[in-house]
Amino acid sequence: xxxxxxxxxxxxxxxxxxxxxxxxxxxxxxxxxxxxxxxxxxxxxxxxxxxxxxxxxxxxxxxxxxxxxxxxxxxxxxxxxxxxxxxxxxxxxxxxxxxxxxxxx
Numbered sequence: 001x002x003x004x005x006x007x008x009x010x011x012x013x014x015x016x017x018x019x020x021x022x023x024x025x026x027x028x029x030x031x032x033x034x035x036x037x038x039x040x041x042x043x044x045x046x047x048x049x050x051x052x053x054x055x056x057x058x059x060x061x062x063x064x065x066x067x068x069x070x071x072x073x074x075x076x077x078x079x080x081x082x083x084x085x086x087x088x089x090x091x092x093x094x095x096x097x098x099x100x101x102x103x104x105x
Contacts, residue, residue, distance in 0.1 A: 009056060009057055009058070010053065010056055010057075010058040011058065011059070011060065012058055012059070012060035012061070012062055013049060013050075013052070013053040013058045013060070013061050013062070014062045014063075014064050015041065015046055015049050015050070015061065015062070015063055015064065015077075016041065016064050016065055016066075016068075017040055017041050017046065017063050017064070017065050017066075017068040017071040017074065017077070018038065018039075018040045018041065018065045018066045018067070018068065018070070018071055019038045019065060019066050020038060020040075020065065020066045020067070020070075021065060021066035021067040022067060022070055023067055040071050040072065040073075041071070043073050043076075046073070046077055047077075047080060049061075050077070050080055050081045050084065051084075053081075053084075054084040054085070059085065060085075061081040061085065063077060063078070
């Protein structure tokens, strides 16, 4: 794919799944920004953003928040994004970076 010097493509897409967090990490600024009653991002909206990232050749989709792992569809979103990125880029570097307590460790 030829890229014009004036063309701008995204390097990554960060999707905030929620503004809530079940942790209280000393280094995190999000804890002070949590809003009561805030709903998780709707599934159809997140899937649309993942599709947009794939359509615009963004090689990375990152789920953020607050803490994204309590979102009820986090596994589905991860698998959906992984399938699209693997198909488009042929490889995937897969890692999870979150607080161990968020995963029950």
